[in-house]
Amino acid sequence: MALTASTMLPLGTLAPDFQLPDVVSGDTISLSTFAGKQALLVMFICQHCPFVKHVKTELAQLGKDYNHQNVGMVAISANDIHNYPDDAPEKLKAMAVELDLPFPVCYDASQETAKAYTAACTPDFFLFDAGQKLVYRGQLDDSRPSNGKPVTGADLRAAIDAILASRPVPTEQKPSVGCNIKWKPGNEPSYYG
Numbered sequence: 001m002a003l004t005a006s007t008m009l010p011l012g013t014l015a016p017d018f019q020l021p022d023v024v025s026g027d028t029i030s031l032s033t034f035a036g037k038q039a040l041l042v043m044f045i046c047q048h049c050p051f052v053k054h055v056k057t058e059l060a061q062l063g064k065d066y067n068h069q070n071v072g073m074v075a076i077s078a079n080d081i082h083n084y085p086d087d088a089p090e091k092l093k094a095m096a097v098e099l100d101l102p103f104p105v106c107y108d109a110s111q112e113t114a115k116a117y118t119a120a121c122t123p124d125f126f127l128f129d130a131g132q133k134l135v136y137r138g139q140l141d142d143s144r145p146s147n148g149k150p151v152t153g154a155d156l157r158a159a160i161d162a163i164l165a166s167r168p169v170p171t172e173q174k175p176s177v178g179c180n181i182k183w184k185p186g187n188e189p190s191y192y193g
Contacts, residue, residue, distance in 0.1 A: 004121040004180035007191050008137055011171060015040065015132040016116035020076060020106035023093040029104045031132065034072030039163040040128040041156075043075045044119040044181065045105075047095045048086035051178035052122050054145040058153045059123070060099040065157075069164060073103035078114035079122075079182040087182070114181055115189045121178035127159050127169070135163065138173035 019030045034040045043059065045052045052059075063073055075096075079087040089107045096105040108114055117126055127136035136159035143149040155174065162169045183192060 003177060005177050006124050006137055006139075006175035007118040007120045008173070008175055009118045009126065009134060011134050011137070013134040015042065015126070015128045015134070016113070018076075018106075018108075018113040018116065020108055020113060021089075022104040023089040023107055024096050024101075024105060027104070029074055029106050033104075034074070036070075037072035038070035038130050039160055040072040040132060041074070041160065042117065042126040042128070043073070044078065044114060044117070044122055044124040045075045046077045046079045046084070046087045046122045046179075046182075047091045048079075048084060049122040049179040050145050054143070055123060055140055055151050055153075056095070056099060058140065058151045060101055062153050062156070063102040064100075066160060067102045071160060071164070075101070075103060075105045076108050076113060076119075077105070077122075078108035078111045078119065080111075080184040080187075082184070084182045111181075111184060111187055118189070118191055119181055120191065121176060121180055123178055124176050124181075125156055127156070127163070129163055135159065135169040136173060137176075139176045142174075144177065 081088040141154045143151040
């Protein structure tokens, strides 16, 4: 398990478009799916990573808590399923169903969406405002699988709440930490490693 931190994409970056299949519904999800939302949260996750397993219940709760507000959410997995079969779409679907996730879970087979977002780890979070400009890219909270701190979602929730209240999101942000995205051999991005 290689420990990796978020790339901390520059704030103000426009959300890259994507077209990916939702592993549950089969629908194609893109930026336009979330048109008109006050906030959009793009999460890079997977099924096997201990860091994602540590926070998966909070991710589900986050989705449920903001489901009836003007917040769009999507989870994307880009891991190489040849070498990491636990992250295959059917396993992602089982996880989404088990957790009753109220947002689409997509599989990025080409890994191009992950590269466009400079996603580096699982979990990795990118929060955009109504203009789809990046206002937060950082950790869920201070909890890690081995540090004994409770999983609260405090950092990410504070950023979402700031957008919904039309307040600026603080620019001092701690990077997310987790397992590196499992790039297909030869497909590693320039920012990897």
